[in-house]
Amino acid sequence: MSFVWTLAEQHGGRLKDVSFELLSRGRALADKLDTKLASVVIGDGVSPEQLEALIRRGADEVYAIMDPRLAHFVCETYSNILSHLVKTYQPTIILAAATSMGRTVMPHVAVRVHTGLTADCTELDIEPGTGNLLQTRPAIGGNIMATIKTPQHRPQMATVRPKSSRPLPEDATRVGKVIEVPLIESLIDERVRVTGYRTDTADFVNLEEADVVIAGGRGMKKAEHFGMLHDIAGVFGGVVGASRDAIDRGWLGYSHQIGLSGKTISPRLILTAGISGSIQFLAGIKTSETIVSINTDPDAGLHKVADFGIVGDLFEVLPELQRRLHEHAAAPPAATTATADDERPDERQREERV
Amino acid sequence: MDIIVPIKQVPETSNVKMDPETGTMIRDGVGTVVNPLDLYAIETALRLKEAHGGIVTALTMGPSPAVKALREAIAMGCDEAVFISDRSFGGADSWATSYTIAQAIKQAGRYDLIICGERATDGDTGQVGPGIAAWLDLPLATYVASVTTLPGADAPVGLSVERLVEEGYQILELPLPALLTVVKEIGSPRLPTLRGKKRAKVTEIPLFNAQNLELDPAFIGLKGSPTKVVKVATPKVMRSGTVVRAHDEAEIALAVDRLLAFLDERGLLPRGDRP
Numbered sequence: 001m002s003f004v005w006t007l008a009e010q011h012g013g014r015l016k017d018v019s020f021e022l023l024s025r026g027r028a029l030a031d032k033l034d035t036k037l038a039s040v041v042i043g044d045g046v047s048p049e050q051l052e053a054l055i056r057r058g059a060d061e062v063y064a065i066m067d068p069r070l071a072h073f074v075c076e077t078y079s080n081i082l083s084h085l086v087k088t089y090q091p092t093i094i095l096a097a098a099t100s101m102g103r104t105v106m107p108h109v110a111v112r113v114h115t116g117l118t119a120d121c122t123e124l125d126i127e128p129g130t131g132n133l134l135q136t137r138p139a140i141g142g143n144i145m146a147t148i149k150t151p152q153h154r155p156q157m158a159t160v161r162p163k164s165s166r167p168l169p170e171d172a173t174r175v176g177k178v179i180e181v182p183l184i185e186s187l188i189d190e191r192v193r194v195t196g197y198r199t200d201t202a203d204f205v206n207l208e209e210a211d212v213v214i215a216g217g218r219g220m221k222k223a224e225h226f227g228m229l230h231d232i233a234g235v236f237g238g239v240v241g242a243s244r245d246a247i248d249r250g251w252l253g254y255s256h257q258i259g260l261s262g263k264t265i266s267p268r269l270i271l272t273a274g275i276s277g278s279i280q281f282l283a284g285i286k287t288s289e290t291i292v293s294i295n296t297d298p299d300a301g302l303h304k305v306a307d308f309g310i311v312g313d314l315f316e317v318l319p320e321l322q323r324r325l326h327e328h329a330a331a332p333p334a335a336t337t338a339t340a341d342d343e344r345p346d347e348r349q350r351e352e353r354v
Numbered sequence: 355m356d357i358i359v360p361i362k363q364v365p366e367t368s369n370v371k372m373d374p375e376t377g378t379m380i381r382d383g384v385g386t387v388v389n390p391l392d393l394y395a396i397e398t399a400l401r402l403k404e405a406h407g408g409i410v411t412a413l414t415m416g417p418s419p420a421v422k423a424l425r426e427a428i429a430m431g432c433d434e435a436v437f438i439s440d441r442s443f444g445g446a447d448s449w450a451t452s453y454t455i456a457q458a459i460k461q462a463g464r465y466d467l468i469i470c471g472e473r474a475t476d477g478d479t480g481q482v483g484p485g486i487a488a489w490l491d492l493p494l495a496t497y498v499a500s501v502t503t504l505p506g507a508d509a510p511v512g513l514s515v516e517r518l519v520e521e522g523y524q525i526l527e528l529p530l531p532a533l534l535t536v537v538k539e540i541g542s543p544r545l546p547t548l549r550g551k552k553r554a555k556v557t558e559i560p561l562f563n564a565q566n567l568e569l570d571p572a573f574i575g576l577k578g579s580p581t582k583v584v585k586v587a588t589p590k591v592m593r594s595g596t597v598v599r600a601h602d603e604a605e606i607a608l609a610v611d612r613l614l615a616f617l618d619e620r621g622l623l624p625r626g627d628r629p
Contacts, residue, residue: 011521072524075484075494100519104496107481110449111488116580117448119479134584140365140476147585191493192528195514199522206520212622236624254499254539255518260475261390261538269622290620291595292613303597308616310609312600320610328614329624 003061003089004030005155006039007082007096007105008054013045013071015053017209018097020167023058025124025160026095027168029133032126033092036060040085042078044071048178055176058168062176067183073101076189079108084187086113091155093133095124098159099208110157116150117157120264122164122287133158138264142283162208163266164287203253205239207263212238212270213288215258217281218245219274219295219314226251228318229273235325236269243275259284273314277301294318355408355466355503355510355530357399359432360455360486361392363416363423364476388423392471393430393543394536398501399469400431401541406503406510409433411462415443415455421559428554429546436462440563445576448477452485453573458562459490467513468533472497483535493528499539 006026008019023039030037038061039054046066054062065081082105086094094109096102098120110117123136127149133156136147150156207213214233216226229240240256247257258265260280270285271292277300285291286305293302294310294317303309310317366385388396399410412427414420415438424435438458446454459468468487473480480496487494497518503510504527512530516523518537546554564574572578596616600609617623 016520073519074526075487075496079488100497100517103480104484104494107448107452107479107484108488108494110481110580111452111485114580115449116582117481118581119448119481139478143588145587146583147587148581149584150580151582153580192495192526194524195527196525197522198516198525204522209520236622254537257538264478269617269620290617290622292617298597298599303595305595306597307595308613309595309597310600310613311597312606312609316606317600317609320606321613324610324614325624 002092002154003036003038004033004093005091005095006037006059007094007102008039008041009097009099009101010041010043010046013043013047015041015046015050016097017167018099018162019054020057021162021165022095022097022160023054024165024168026093027058029093029095029124029126030060033131035092038063038089038091040082041065042070042081044068051178053170055178056170056172056174058174060176062178063181064178065181065183069188070183072194073105074189074192074194075104075108076192077187078105079112080187080189081183082109083112084184085181086155092131094155094157096157096159098161102159106157106159113155115153115155115157116148117159118148118150119159121158121160122266124158124160132156138283138286142264142286143279161264161266161287163211163268203255205241205255207239207241207256207258207265210239210265211268212236213241213258213265213267214238215241215243215270215272215275216246216251217243217272217275218249219276220246220251221274223249223251225315228322231322232271232318232325235329238267238269241265241270243278243281245275272302273318275300275302277303277305355402355406356464357402357408357410357467357469358413358459358462358465359392359395359399359410359427359469360413360415360459360482361396361423361427361471362389362414362474362476363387363420364389364474386419386422388426389471389474389476391473391475391538394538394540395469395471396427396430396432397543398498398534398536398540399467400544402467402501402503408466411436411465413455413458413462414438415446415451415458417444424559425554425557426546428557429550430544431547431550435557435559436562437559438562438567440565440567442564442571442575445579446574447579447581448479448481448485449580450574450578452482452489453578454567454569455482456486456489457567457569459486461562461567466510466530468492468531470533470535472535472537480535483533487533490533493532494534495526495528495532496535498534498536499523501534501536501540 006022039059118135293306412432413436470483504512600606
């Protein structure tokens with residue numbers, strides 16, 4: 001039986017959280033198919049300890065292709081390598097994250113190896129009897145859930161929405177193989193060159209990878225008022241997002257925009273203030289784990305989808321929330337709130353990334 | 355610099371019906387617009403043309419009414435348009451769509467650059483742009499937020515672009531011809547002009563169909579699509595949430611109290627003591 005694969009992601013030699021989220025998806029599928037799970041890592045300088053972590057979190061095998069020329073994602077070269085690996089090992093399923101890398105390289109590879117690809121899946125399962133991968137994704141602005149399969153082509157490829165699954169806890173007893181796959185020179189495509197990164201922008205945010213998003217809309221009235229949201233986000237270790245209305249008024253940069261023409265996110269918590277909740281905005285947050293809304297209008301669309309809604313003036317509610325949160329955060333931690341490292345793999349990595 | 359901009363006509367609202375048989379969209383009776391994210395691709399192309407000369411060609415694939423999207427693109431300032439339409443192209447997934455468009459681009463003639471929107475707001479895959487690049491073996495940059503040209507002897511020979519990625523912006527240099535997909539940050543799309551609208555009415559738009567396009571029949575339409583839609587369901591939108599009123603000081607204090615308790619119950623409250 002051919003393997004299930006996940007495509008790990010790295011930046012600067014550090015594996016990203018999505019690499020581990022994908023493994024929990026892949027593990028479930030591999031178990032149902034009674035086959036093995038392998039993770040492919042293309043990059044440079046990913047330490048043996050990190051590669052072992054992929055095994056401790058669900059992989060049976062790790063294929064590591066490491067070379068200084070692979071340090072940065074370049075679609076053509078990564079696609080050459082992945083296509084070559086696919087032809088060599090013939091996996092049955094490949095999962096990648098629906099990130100700027102996954103959503104670029106996967107369609108490229110799908111064309112090359114002539115197979116189907118489903119974008120931004122939120123559910124994956126195996127069809128009983130056929131063993132086909134059932135890929136479910138929100139479409140038409142999240143108004144429908146479409147289940148898609150690739151019955152006659154292999155591998156079956158899918159990108160998976162970041163944060164839509166949690167990494168498995170580390171299991172030190174798991175054993176697996178790390179295989180260093182040598183880079184074949186001819187797979188390097190030198191046409192596109194990475195000349196650098198710009199991360200100096202103060203007004204930049206990584207919405208998709210955030211566990212907590214505090215978002216504001218037109219009801220915030222002024223750019224300055226987003227300070228309250230930044231403050232609350234700070235308490236949660238989260239980031240600030242915004243509706244299109246707020247972005248179009250220039251209150252925040254485009255990287256903050258949530259919704260149909262912005263980012264689609266699945267954080268553990270999204271708290272919105274002054275956002276009425278257009279269909280377009282709701283499309284961007286529907287798969288969030290917990291939704292909290294603060295809005296003066298009891299009929300606001302967001303109150304209808306919220307797990308917890310407060311009908312009130314955000315300029316009265318937010319200051320009180322800020323006060324209580326700070327009071328709370330300042331209180332000494334109770335022994336019972338200590339969380340095992342295993343369950344919170346995200347925390348440590350995020351701090352290092354910032 | 356000659357630029358091709360593949361665009362898509364999408365339903366105007368998000369209230370679209372699906373055909374339960376084929377799992378494809380029912381387009382009848384729904385207003386249509388040019389995919390809003392494609393307007394940024396058109397804008398980018400027009401700006402490059404203004405700076406470096408050349409011709410901007412809008413291209414779309416879809417059923418007969420989709421030609422309207424091309425006329426809107428011309429009204430914005432595109433010079434020419436190419437329409438790809440045939441019954442046998444219907445129901446194509448992103449693999450078959452990118453194949454058909456790539457074949458049309460090969461036949462349409464010379465180009466220096468192809469610019470696509472980030473994704474369409476209906477299908478929401480963002481896979482057709484990278485797919486076209488793969489078919490045509492063009493250097494690719496996705497999620498492009500800014501473009502500058504690298505000057506050659508008499509025309510630009512390459513581009514330096516900034517890609518919006520999770521860590522910030524990745525800066526790439528690409529030789530031409532190349533394919534970009536652009537994001538909103540690239541610049542505000544212009545409105546159609548009256549002169550453009552007049553020109554849009556009279557511009558002749560050539561049609562590519564199954565007869566005059568060189569195509570492998572096994573690669574087109576629903577039959578040529580590796581992915582099949584097996585089920586379409588309407589997700590439940592409502593959550594059984596709590597909504598509380600906070601109209602005076604006491605209510606606000608109580609509402610915040612309950613919110614904190616609710617967050618704590620879900621393990622979402624940051625470190626600290628229980629409230």
